[in-house]
Amino acid sequence: MAKAKILLIDDDVDFVAANKMVLEQSSYQVITAGEGDEGLKKARQEKPDLILLDVIMPVKDGFTAAEQLKKDPQLAKIPVVMLTAYSTKGQGTGVAVGRGMSLEAEDYLEKPVSPEQLLAAVRQHLAK
Numbered sequence: 628m629a630k631a632k633i634l635l636i637d638d639d640v641d642f643v644a645a646n647k648m649v650l651e652q653s654s655y656q657v658i659t660a661g662e663g664d665e666g667l668k669k670a671r672q673e674k675p676d677l678i679l680l681d682v683i684m685p686v687k688d689g690f691t692a693a694e695q696l697k698k699d700p701q702l703a704k705i706p707v708v709m710l711t712a713y714s715t716k717g718q719g720t721g722v723a724v725g726r727g728m729s730l731e732a733e734d735y736l737e738k739p740v741s742p743e744q745l746l747a748a749v750r751q752h753l754a755k
Contacts, residue, residue, distance in 0.1 A: 630656040631753050632673060636666030636692065637681035637710065642738070646679070649742040650749065663687025667695055670702050677752055679745075680732070682711035697731050706752040707731075712738035 633655050637643050640661075647657045658673050660666035662684045670678060678696065682689035689709055696702045709732045733752055736744060 630654055631676040631749075632656045632658065633677045633679060633749065634658045634660065634666065634670055634673060634675035635679045636660045636663065636669075636684070636689070637679070638662055638684040639681070642681075646740075646742075646745060649745060653746055653749075655749065663689065663692030663695075666692055667699075670696060670705065671699070674701070675705060677749060678705055678707045679749075680707055680709055682709055693732050706733040706755065708734040708736055708748055708752060710736050710738055710740060 633650055635643055635646060635650070635657055636659070637646075638661050643659050643661075647659060650657045658669055658675060660669045664687050666678070666680065667687075669675075680689045680693055680696075684692075689711070693707050693709065696705065696707060733755075734748055736748055
């Protein structure tokens with residue numbers, strides 16, 4: 628069986644390295660991108676089965692990238708899980724979760740995300 632391909636878009640290199648390892652140990656193929664534009668380009672090239680998308684990034688934030696993913700007919704069906712530390716910065720999650728869900732992101736995980744949480748969300752969305 629082919630490994631599910633996951634695109635992880637995040638500008639935090641430590642977060643990417645740690646979660647790439649977690650996902651690869653669970654037999655997923657992981658492609659990474661450091662910001663939204665690069666992520667969109669890789670999504671088009673690689674056609675991943677799932678996209679993990681950070682919200683707060685330079686160049687293009689996760690909300691903008693998610694919006695563009697969902698507007699692209701080739702990419703719109705790919706489940707997007709938003710990752711954010713937004714609420715821990717004292718901003719409250721209301722706005723972010725509302726905005727993320729209004730963009731049809733399939734899920735929303737708060738950083739720091741445990742390996743168990745991450746894998747559970749990945750399995751859940753790949754099963755759909």
